[in-house]
Amino acid sequence: MPVAKFEIVRKCKVCGELFKAKTIESWYCSPRCSKIAWKRRKDEERKMQRLDEVVKKIPESRDYITVPEAYALFGISKETLYRLIRKGCISSVNAGQRQIRVSKDELMKLYPLRKKALTKSKPVAKLYSLEPKDCYTIGEIAKKYHLDDSTVYLHIRKYSIPTRQIGNFVYAPKKEIDNLYKEAKK
Ligand SMILES: [Zn+2]
Known part of the structure; x- marks a missing residue:
């Protein structure tokens, strides 16, 4: 008797070829594509780690941040930043050639x-x-x-408090926030 089995045909997430997925967890057509995907994930992780290092070095008290710092904090590209500056959406200072700095506080309100x-x-x-x-x-x-x-954003980042964004609002758990500021008051 033929064994009933269903086939999942998927598009490989790396090369785009259609393939028969062996399990519902299979996303790549071949070991080669799996390996490429793994490498991309690793590269992305490393990139994020580098950005986190940049973020750690930004002094909390300094408002005007550099373009790479803005990218590390908000993921905003240089092009987007310059467009915001041109449109007058954020304050900037020019500390010399290619030394443009933008207001962190103002960016926080936008992104x-x-x-x-x-x-x-x-x-x-x-x-x-x-x-x-x-x-x-x-x-x-x-x-x-x-x-x-x-x-508040700085504290959330500093103390790794989980957040969730819905529409224009960023939510943080009451319990975590109350704990944080209860501790701070002591
Ligand atoms: Zn593939």
Whole structure:
């Protein structure tokens, strides 16, 4: 008797060729494409690590940041930054040739932080809920603890507090935030 089995035909995520997936977890047509995908993931991880290093070195007290620093924090390209400057959307200073610096605080109001700059890549046991009902928005945190939004973002990054973005709002778990500022008050 023929064994009933269904076939999953997928497009290889690397080369785009159609292939029969052996399991629902198969995304690549061949060991070669799997290897390429693995290498790309590694390269991406390394790139993120480099960006995290840049982020760590930005002094919190300094508002005007360089173009590479803005990229590391927000993932904004040089082209986008220059366009924002030209349009007058953000303040900039020119500290010499190719030494343009832009206001970090103003960028914070326009862009969410690069995801990896907010949360460490290592998976953490989920002890918090990211449902909006269990979260504060950044604005609510700022109001409750008498801070400005950019300070809240900095703390979230510094203490690796998980966040979730829905529409224009960034949410952080109430429990994590309350713990953080309870500690800070002591
Ligand atoms: Zn392939």
